Amino acid sequence: MDILDRLTAVTGPGVILPGADSPDRYHHDWTGLPAVVPLAVARPGTTAEVSAILATCHAARVPVVPQGGLTGISGGAHPVAEGIVLSLERLNGIESIDKDAGTLIAGAGVVLETAQAAAADQGLLLGIDIGSRGSCQLGGILATNAGGTAVVRYGMARDQVLGLEVVLADGTVIDGMNTMLKNNAGLDLKHLFIGSEGLLGVITRCVLRLHPLPPARTTAFVGCPDTSRIIALLGAARATLGPALSGFEVMWPSFFDFMSGATGLGSPLAGRHGAYAIIEATGFDMAETRAGLERLLGEALEDGTVEDGVIAGSLKEERALWAVRESPAEYARVLGPVIPFDVGIPIGRMAEAVTAIEAGVSALFPSARTLSYGHIGDSNLHVVVNVPEAGQNQPEKAVKACVYGITRDLGGTVSAEHGIGAVKRDYLAHSRTAEEIALMRSIKNLLDPLGILNPGKSFDEGQPA
Template identity: 45%
Template sequence: MPLDTDSLLARLASAFPGPALLAGDDIPARNLHDTSFLANVTPLAVLRPDTPEAVAEAVRLCAEAGVAMVPQGGLTGLAGGGHPIDGAVMISLERFNGIEEIDPASSTMTVRAGTPLEVIQKAADEAGFFIPLDLGARGSCLIGGNIGTNAGGNRVIRYGMTREMILGLEYVLPDGTLVSGLNKMLKNNAGYDLKQLFIGSEGTLGIVTRAVLRMHPKPGCVNAALCGLGSYDDVVNLLAEARRGLGPMLSAFEVMWPDYWQVVTETVGTRSPLEGKHAFYVLLETQGLDEEIDGPRFMSWIERVYEAGLLEDAAISQSLSDVQRFWDVRDACAEFMTRLGPHCAYDIGLPVTSMDAFADACRSRLVEAMPEALSVYYGHIGDGNLHIVALDRAVKEQPMDRISSIVYATVRDFRGTISAEHGIGLLKKPYLPYTRSAEELALMARIKAALDPAGLLNPGKVIDTPTGDLK
């Protein structure tokens, strides 16, 4: 029989003394929400275990009591995956942080789930290696959340999603079973690759506790160019030329529509490295081994595509500070909340050739429904990922449901995906059928039911449990 609230809190207090358990007024405001702009929710309690075994014990106690659990990381998610649920226990990994091992021979790093991404990046750099995963929230997002959402970021075109750098994984199942598969081997085909179930599952199938990350050699040089182009056809052709002419050196291909550029340079106040206005703006980055060889190779390629008429203008980096200055233009979207006020942010995927037509259609539909609508478009176009920021300037409280219905219906019409790298969580769940077939959704539900038959782990997120009553 499920325990009553007081009995559960007493058992949790006994198992998790001191700062490991927060309840009532002791729960910090940061644990009442993530970055999805959903209303604050005060949970039953926040548990902050600091070992894998403690995470397993927390899950076991909650499962025995029939109480829902929500895993929390850095709380930087935009889809509501880490948002609290009334009456649930939050299991925060923030105290379980640190790097356990760097193995140069296998080029691996073993990390705890509560470790910030930026800490991992710096540790790899100091050891002479490189972690390619990079997000704007690098200083506050935690690697467990990155794994749970299969985060993408800026360099997917070369290195792939988070999934591509996970060799081994340890996780806790919804019944409290701790499963350790901290494999270091690049080749390991011994049975099912179970870790793939938990990467991108947003904490609905298990809670990640530790991971073995694959590191890459540190680049010997980095070069970048910020380019102005005259048409979207030129953007597509430039991408093809970059893949062909730069090969594996190409590490980023970021495209910014003129509406984004205008907001960044005029509203945010970021200084433009280019003169004049252009139909599109592209940030190219390459990572090479030797500046004396790869630097001239990059310059030669830029000259060829300029002479071919693909570029109207280009600013070329002369130093790493120039590279950072170019990225500052692309990363200025972090200032949108301050400068634009409340808005709706979207992360979608589309075939590269469809992106400009999609942007035109989406912009028109938003203005037709809301004459004062503003929408801007930008993203990691090299890997098919487009970001959208939209708002109705006529009102202060944004009509998120109305804007979302227009954006996602347009995504469906263009046969794209409603989520490229930010997950589904709560906010995108109603639109998941736009992207996944009925058969796929049914299979997801069967997997959820098999691992979490009571539906207690992050309930209501991503997919519903078809059997069992949620507590």
């Protein structure tokens, strides 16, 4: 009996699909790596089915690659030809929302936007927001410890998790569905799996923290002379707005001036500036929330920190202020193939990093277009590079060596919020010591001794897919 027959025998009909008959969407993620047709695609609808699939693959030593919404840019969900794709998309139920405890219990396949809406219906807020909210799934968000635009107030995905249910490589189910904020009974095992990219176990269910939903929100868009003034504005925003500061996004001219023109979205400001920021404040009284943001901008305009700015007066205007920042989905149309980066840079060295990266890429490829933007409030810098004459064969090796080398030299990290996956594996040592990586591999060997889970990704010693 081959592996497909064995899997079908333990799951029943309708769960296992031969790879050759599977839709193309399971053959790649958003990374842009060449599509790979797996042996099969498994689409379990219950934790018990996930357990049976993993136990069967473990016994047969068949690799398993977990997949969520496939929105990652690091190749963490990219299939291997000799393995099984384990799609969690059918684990898409929201089991409960407890308003008193401020918790949401959901399956790993729940789409973020769906979870956000369910929380909002109860007057609560899920403190995770990402541009791909309409397609990314909770399991993938937790497996990569994703960030997004709300980190400056609510923290990373890890900070929203109270409990997890995880299935280990051999099919063992770990029921860690804790619903309490305080639980110090032994090791907090959930943190082994959050951010581990499916190398240690497969997340099937989660308990997430919810917060009161602020009824008031106001947004400003500003232009500053340079990065140093942007950082000064961030400090002033924290001091003036306190916990009301819920978003602080920065765009350098390389990104904003190009994308505002190329997409036709335009700019809310009359002139051009050395750096742009979106500031979002939320609270429980609209007049107070807006007054706080107006006070911040008034003082910043007076002392020269801000050159020009505007505050949205309606939801339509608010969306317009965010439009360029949320336009990366247009890269394929306005740029063509890109080499994307998600790095972390100490805030005090952010200006140096942007200048060095844009200049470094330009020195290698004078025609290259390098766009810089990010969540500066949490030290996250996004860079995308396109070399026009390279077409579909972008010079990834040379560009990555440049960007990751600068990141390492400035004391940054090669991954701020998208994981390591397959495409950053060779650069992990830029950000982690040999001793740290050895410990990661020891934990991997303990929990997955046969190495079937997501081989070749992140700190795994197998060859990349």
